[in-house]
Each structure stands twice: as C-alpha cells, then as structure tokens.
Amino acid sequence: MSDRTLPLRRRLLMSTAAMLTIGVVAAGCTSNTPEAVNDETSGNQNAASGSNDETGETVTIGFSAPAADHGWMAQITAAAKAEAEKFEDVELVVAEGTNDVSVQISQVETFINDQVDAIVLLPFDGAALTPVALKAMESGIPVINVDREFESPFAARATVLGDNYGMGVSAGTYICEQIGDNKDAVVAEIAGIDSLPLTQDRSQGFADALSDCGLDVDNRVAAEFTVESGERAASNLLQAAPQIDAIWNHDDDQGVGVMAAIENSGRDEFFVVGGAGSRNVMEAIQSGDSLIQATVVYPATQGADGIRLARLVAQDKALTDLVEVEVPRKIVLYAPVVTEENVEQFLPTAFQS
Amino acid sequence: MNSNSTPAQVSDPVGSKETPPQTSPEDNRRDHWALRLLTASSAGRNLGLVLAFGLLCLVGYATAPERFIDVDNFMTILRLASVIGVVSIGMTFVITGGGIDLSVGAILALSSVWATTLATQTLADDTHWIVMVSTALLVGAGCGLVNGLLVAYGKVVPFIATLAMLASARGLAEILSDRRTQIITAQGFADFFRADVVGVPVLVIMFALVAIAGWVLLNRTTFGRRTFAVGGNIEAARLAGINVHRHTVMLYVLVGVCCGIAAIMLMARTTTGSSTHGTLYELDAIAAVVIGGTLLSGGRGTIGGTVLGVLIFTTLSNVFTMNNLSISAQAVAKGVIIVIAVLLQQRFANRSSSP
Structure with missing residues (x-):
C-alpha cells in the first residue's frame, strides 16, 4: 500500500511530534523564563525598620505564587516566608506553588472564603488571575500583586514590579x-x-x-x-x-x-x-x-516586599518614609548593578540557580 | 502510527521503487553515464545534502569571509554539532529499524542530572570521574531498555512508549536536581573532556568515533543487516529467523547509550548537569535523520546522511550568527532547508534506486 498513505502518516507523525514538543516547550519556557533573577532588598541593613515594625493587630495573609521551578521563583517564596517569620503579628498561609492557572484561581477563592486579611499574589498569568483578584477586592480583601501585573487596576490595592x-x-x-x-x-x-x-x-x-x-x-x-x-x-x-x-x-x-x-x-x-x-x-x-x-x-525579594505591604495595608498603616497617609498603589523596583564593591550587600538574598 | 501500520511500512518504499521496468522519462535520464556514476556513489545518494551544505558554506564565505573560513570556527561548528550528532546517530538506528524515539532529549537530561548529583560527584571524588561517565551511560541504557521492552514485549506503539519516557524522564530529572543547575566539580572530568588533541576538541573526536562505529555497525555487521530487515518488513524478518523482539530492544538500548554519551559530552561543554539539557533534541535529531535520507517508516538509513544533516543545521545557526540575524530568521531558513533537502533527496533517490 501506498506511496500515498505513507507520506500522510509520516506527515501526521511529524506534526503530532511537533505539536507535542511545542507543548512541552511552551511549558518549559514559562517555567524557566520569567525574569530569572536575584534579590537584594530585603534582609539588608537599609531595609525598613521603624515604628511600623512594632507588633500590631494580628493579620492573616494568604500567599500564592507559581511553582518553584527555577532558582529565582524558589527564592520568591522562600524570601516571603522568611519575611513573615520576622513578624509576630503576621500569620502567613502559603498555597502550594502551581503553574496551573485554574488551581491558582481556586487557591485565591479559598483565601476569600477563609476571610484572610490580605492576599499576596504572584500570578502565573496576570490576565487569567485578574477576575478572581477583582472578586477578592470586591469582597473587601486587599490584594498585593507581585511581578506579573493584572489587567485591571481595580484588581490590586498595591502592585510590586521588577523592572x-x-x-x-x-x-x-x-x-x-x-x-x-x-x-x-x-x-x-x-x-x-x-x-x-x-x-x-x-x-x-x-x-x-x-x-x-x-x-x-x-x-x-x-x-x-x-x-x-x-x-x-x-x-x-x-x-x-x-x-x-x-x-x-x-x-x-x-x-x-x-x-x-x-x-x-x-x-x-x-x-x-x-x-x-x-x-x-x-x-x-x-x-x-x-x-x-x-x-x-531583578529582585527575588519582591514577594517579601509584598508581604510587608500586605501587612501595612491590613493594619491600616502607611509607609513611614513617605509623607502619604496610605501605602502607594504601585512600586517599581530598581535594578541595581552589583559589583565587587557592593556585592556583600546583595549576597545574602541572592538566589541559587 | 498505530499497530496496523507495520505491514504498510514494510511493504513500501524500497519495494515500490524497485518494482518495474516501465519506461518513463526518468529512465531515459538515468542512462546518462555521469549521472549514473554520481548517483551510484554514496556522495551521490546524499547529493542534495552535499549541495545544500556547500551552498550554506558558500553563503558563509561570501558574507563573512575571514571569520567563517577559519579553523577555529570549523572546530566550533563541529563541537556544537557533536552532541546532537551522537543523539542523531542513535536515532538513525531506531528509525531505520522501523521505530522512533521521542525521549532522547529527556534521557539526555536525566543522564546528565544523575551523573552530577551530589552523591555521584562525591563518589567520583573518592574514586575517579569515570563513575560519572558510567552513571550517565547506565542511566541512558536503562531508559533505552525500558523503552525497548515496552515497544517489543509490551506492544506499545513506539511513539507512545517514548512519549511517556519523554515526560517521565524529564520529570525525574527535575525531581533529582530540584530544578537547579548542577555544576561539575570534578576537575579531572573537565580536563579530560574539554581538552584538545592536536587542535581537535575531544568532543569532536568522540563524535567522529561514534559516527564511524555507527557506520560500521549499520553497514558491515549482521546487526546492521537485521536492522534493515526488521525496519523493512518485520514479518519477513521474523520468518527469516530474526528474533525481532530482542533486536528491537537492542535498538532502543543503543539509542539510550548514545544519549548517555551525548549527556557526558554536554556536561563537558556546559560544565553542568541540568534538567533543561537536551530540550527539543528529539525534533532536531529526527529532522537531521530525515533530511539525511533515512526513511521515517524504516527499512532504509544512512549514517553519512545523518552526519551531513546535523552539520547543515549547526552551520546554519553559525552563519546566521555571523551575520547578526535573528533566531526567528534562522527558524524560517531551517524549515526551508528541510523541505529543499528532502525534495532534492527524493529526486536523486528515485534515480539511483533503479538497478
């Protein structure tokens, strides 16, 4: 049979192989891609400390981020947990990291049902998580958006972005x-x-x-x-x-x-x-x-920044170094150059690749 | 590919071409002595490829004369081609034998990661870096064995069996490495595999050895003849007394070992083991094998063609980088080359296959 069927089968085989691999690649990219990076801010001596750090009313913060599938992302969650540990008045609920958008949405819904005081969310896909973030905001829970921005400005009380x-x-x-x-x-x-x-x-x-x-x-x-x-x-x-x-x-x-x-x-x-x-x-x-x-x-401590902001918002506090009464709506982090001179400041929060 | 595809694969390509002394325009043309001579030689069978490769080098020479025509640059091309080259040679065997292996990249990643885990590296420190090399080879062979058993005795279609291996081997590699890049600390390993022998990188020598061994194995041994037989007509092969199950297992183990070798080479090239190693190698290898003139349906295969196919793709990306062209432009050119090479291949193959 068939000089005729063979090429067809061959073509099918190739294209199926291609599609499959494209799927694999797409998954691979997303996991590896996102701004791989580093961190600096938290943990150094310059980082915030002041009257805001005094123990206040205890708040529960829900935290959800993509799967820790590369060094930078692993550091995001690790730094966020470490930051929450520093505060007696923060109870952090960390959802299992996932690259499945629907799972992440259900995690946020759980936070809403549990009536947490604030949510820190590094969405796997900013657009896909926008509706559920809106829902949280509408039900009165402030959402702090980290790294990948939502599509609607109404979906987050504050946003922390790398640059x-x-x-x-x-x-x-x-x-x-x-x-x-x-x-x-x-x-x-x-x-x-x-x-x-x-x-x-x-x-x-x-x-x-x-x-x-x-x-x-x-x-x-x-x-x-x-x-x-x-x-x-x-x-x-x-x-x-x-x-x-x-x-x-x-x-x-x-x-x-x-x-x-x-x-x-x-x-x-x-x-x-x-x-x-x-x-x-x-x-x-x-x-x-x-x-x-x-x-x-590209700071891997932005999740930790998110925790701090969430705490302030939930406790009705302001950023003490600003004149403003309220926490700012958007913070874009600086991308500092690390050289031999200042490397010691940055090493403690560097991520393991 | 479903299970009833086997008889079809078999009957066809070789057979249909050998059939018939009907007169066609093709026949008249092939009588020309120069053409006959050309097409009779192996270079002739790969003529389309040789032309494509020559053209590519010409473009390289025209656009970047001093930088392209440079011993150092050729060594770089060969060094970059060596890893995917070794994988493709293994793939040539499996495809010639009527199968396919989609898991090569994943096996490579798993081998590299397993060979660079802390435990293996510590063991290697205490004894010799050969421990890392054998770990990579064993993991490769082991994965190949699983593939082979599934295909031969489990009656799982190769496409699916190796697809499953693709997913699970890379997943296991990610678990083992915690998705971290594992840096090789054994200095002896780097010293040996990253060295040059009279100006030729060890990796290139390994590629050459594997290619030669592959050629001999395919063209000069019983194993090779059985591979053609099994790929050409599995039923006939079985009736002729070949243990086709065992042979199929051996083919997948062979490609697994090639992945193990490639993993060692990639570990040397990058000084790391990583679960991201070998991403998409299955497609690159299949592309190289197919434009090399091996039939995707089995029964016909050529090592020389595969080597040329690999060299064409590697040279392509080198020439494009020389000219500062984007990855996207490269991808387009790659697609065009695959089509042109296969079209040329078919023309020449049709002429040369007549007795």
Whole structure:
C-alpha cells in the first residue's frame, strides 16, 4: 500500500511530534523564563525598620505564587516566608506553588472564603488571575500583586514590579561607564527567549542606555534561559566577533553556559555583565578573578516586599518614609548593578540557580 | 502510527521503487553515464545534502569571509554539532529499524542530572570521574531498555512508549536536581573532556568515533543487516529467523547509550548537569535523520546522511550568527532547508534506486 498513505502518516507523525514538543516547550519556557533573577532588598541593613515594625493587630495573609521551578521563583517564596517569620503579628498561609492557572484561581477563592486579611499574589498569568483578584477586592480583601501585573487596576490595592527595561538601562549604563570614550568599542548582547516581552524590554533598555553614550549593540544573539542554549549562543557569538569589549548576558542561569563557552575559547579581552543576580555569579564577582565584573539585579525579594505591604495595608498603616497617609498603589523596583564593591550587600538574598 | 501500520511500512518504499521496468522519462535520464556514476556513489545518494551544505558554506564565505573560513570556527561548528550528532546517530538506528524515539532529549537530561548529583560527584571524588561517565551511560541504557521492552514485549506503539519516557524522564530529572543547575566539580572530568588533541576538541573526536562505529555497525555487521530487515518488513524478518523482539530492544538500548554519551559530552561543554539539557533534541535529531535520507517508516538509513544533516543545521545557526540575524530568521531558513533537502533527496533517490 501506498506511496500515498505513507507520506500522510509520516506527515501526521511529524506534526503530532511537533505539536507535542511545542507543548512541552511552551511549558518549559514559562517555567524557566520569567525574569530569572536575584534579590537584594530585603534582609539588608537599609531595609525598613521603624515604628511600623512594632507588633500590631494580628493579620492573616494568604500567599500564592507559581511553582518553584527555577532558582529565582524558589527564592520568591522562600524570601516571603522568611519575611513573615520576622513578624509576630503576621500569620502567613502559603498555597502550594502551581503553574496551573485554574488551581491558582481556586487557591485565591479559598483565601476569600477563609476571610484572610490580605492576599499576596504572584500570578502565573496576570490576565487569567485578574477576575478572581477583582472578586477578592470586591469582597473587601486587599490584594498585593507581585511581578506579573493584572489587567485591571481595580484588581490590586498595591502592585510590586521588577523592572526589565531598567535592567537593560542599568547594564547599558554600567558598560558605558566602563568603556569610557571609546566609540568604536564592540558591545555584544546575549538575550534570553526572544519572543518574550520581558526580553524585548531588557534589550530596549540596553540599546537606549548604550545610545545615550554613543555606543550600540554590535552583535546580538538570543539563547533560551538554559545553560546549554547559553553555551551554544556564546560559542557562535565568539566566532562571529573576533574582538569584543563588553558582553551583557540577560540571565545568570544561561550565564553558566556562556562562561563555559568563553572559558573554552580562551578569550579574555572583554568583560561580562550578568543579569538577574544568582549566587554563583555574585560569588564570581566577589572573587575578583572572573570575567564577570557585574550583574544587574531583578529582585527575588519582591514577594517579601509584598508581604510587608500586605501587612501595612491590613493594619491600616502607611509607609513611614513617605509623607502619604496610605501605602502607594504601585512600586517599581530598581535594578541595581552589583559589583565587587557592593556585592556583600546583595549576597545574602541572592538566589541559587 | 498505530499497530496496523507495520505491514504498510514494510511493504513500501524500497519495494515500490524497485518494482518495474516501465519506461518513463526518468529512465531515459538515468542512462546518462555521469549521472549514473554520481548517483551510484554514496556522495551521490546524499547529493542534495552535499549541495545544500556547500551552498550554506558558500553563503558563509561570501558574507563573512575571514571569520567563517577559519579553523577555529570549523572546530566550533563541529563541537556544537557533536552532541546532537551522537543523539542523531542513535536515532538513525531506531528509525531505520522501523521505530522512533521521542525521549532522547529527556534521557539526555536525566543522564546528565544523575551523573552530577551530589552523591555521584562525591563518589567520583573518592574514586575517579569515570563513575560519572558510567552513571550517565547506565542511566541512558536503562531508559533505552525500558523503552525497548515496552515497544517489543509490551506492544506499545513506539511513539507512545517514548512519549511517556519523554515526560517521565524529564520529570525525574527535575525531581533529582530540584530544578537547579548542577555544576561539575570534578576537575579531572573537565580536563579530560574539554581538552584538545592536536587542535581537535575531544568532543569532536568522540563524535567522529561514534559516527564511524555507527557506520560500521549499520553497514558491515549482521546487526546492521537485521536492522534493515526488521525496519523493512518485520514479518519477513521474523520468518527469516530474526528474533525481532530482542533486536528491537537492542535498538532502543543503543539509542539510550548514545544519549548517555551525548549527556557526558554536554556536561563537558556546559560544565553542568541540568534538567533543561537536551530540550527539543528529539525534533532536531529526527529532522537531521530525515533530511539525511533515512526513511521515517524504516527499512532504509544512512549514517553519512545523518552526519551531513546535523552539520547543515549547526552551520546554519553559525552563519546566521555571523551575520547578526535573528533566531526567528534562522527558524524560517531551517524549515526551508528541510523541505529543499528532502525534495532534492527524493529526486536523486528515485534515480539511483533503479538497478
């Protein structure tokens, strides 16, 4: 039978295989993708302490975040729990991390039924969790939205966001400072998954900051946030650009592969700036003998910030360092550059990649 | 693929081409001596691929003359091709034998993670890094054995059996590693596998050895002939006295071992073990095998074609990076190349298959 049926079967096989794998990939991306990163704010000496920290009326806070499937996300939940421990007046209820939107919705519904005093929510998908967050707000429970924004401004009392564009700006500005007046300097960029808005934001910020000092991105490659893709992209990049002055790598997870490729090439005429802020990159920065001179942080402590804000809102307190009577509606975190000089401040809250 | 597909796979492709001395325009053309000579050689059978590869190199040369034509760059291409190359050679056997393995990437990830767990690494520290190497090989072989038993004795369709392995092996890899990147601490391991031998990376040498071994195994041994037989017509193979069940198991173990080898190579390349290693390798490997000229329905396979297929894809991404082109453009080109290579392949294959 059939020269005719065979190709059909073959085609079916291929396309099914393709679809299946696309499914797998999509899942893989989402888990690995999101702004992998680091943290800094909480736990350092500058962090909030003042009359607000005095024990007040006990509040119950519900916390829900996606599954801890990569270092940054694991740190989000760990830091949130650690922050809640510090307060005698906070009772934290942590829902099991999940990447299933419907499960996360039901977790929030449970919080509503249990009449918690506030909810801290890092949604797997901001749009999908918006309706249930609205429902919580309508029933009088303040929702603190972390990292991935809801679609409606009515769905959250306060929002804490990282700044992907700002990461690019910080990295670009740092490279400008290091390179100085050399307008011919070759700058290379190793991006993460190119189709994601967060990657586009990071790249845009980087390009904008560089053009501010008369530089541009001479070579750009994209990896997939995995060690292996980082190694592959960097290997090809190093062949494409015989001379480089600076490299910005968006993500410290894929950075392990990037550094393996650089080591293999034996090249050392450039310096590398990382992204996210993993522990091993910070340790490399601290050692001072690595090509990685700096990394820009995407705080993994924003969940912990969410806990603090939720507590304040539930207790009717304000941010004491602001004049305002109420907690602000939106806080966009800064993306600081970690170098040998300030690395010690950031190490305690770095995530393990 | 459902269970009744087997007889169909069998009867076809080789058979239908050999059939008939009817006169067609094709026949007239193939009489040209130059064409006959060309198509008779193995280079001829892979002519479409050789052309595509040559064209790609030409584009590389035209757009980035000094950087592309450079020993270092060729070594980089070969080094990047080596991991997926070893996987694809294993895949060539399974597909030639009438099966398919969707779990190669997941097996690779599991092998790499298992070989780099704290326990294995500590054991390796106390004894020798060979412990890590054997762990990876054993895990690969073990997964392959499970696949093979399911397919041969459990009568599970290869597509489904290996799909299940894809899911569970990667899941197990994630559990073992807690989804963390596991960095290899054994210096001896890195020193050995990341070294160069007279300018050629060890990884490239491993790829070459696997390719040669694969070629010999497929073309010069009983095992190879049985593989063609089982893939071509499983019923006939059984009647001819081949233990087709045992042979099928061996094929899946073979591809599993290849994944183990590839895991070791990827561990060396990235200095890590990770549950994200080998993502999508199943598609890359199947694509390389198929554009290489191996029939997806089994019965015909070529190691040389597979190697060329792998080289084409790796060179493609190198040339695109040289020209600062985006990943998306690369994906489009990859698709176009698959189609063109297969079309050319079919033309040449039709001519050369006549006696």
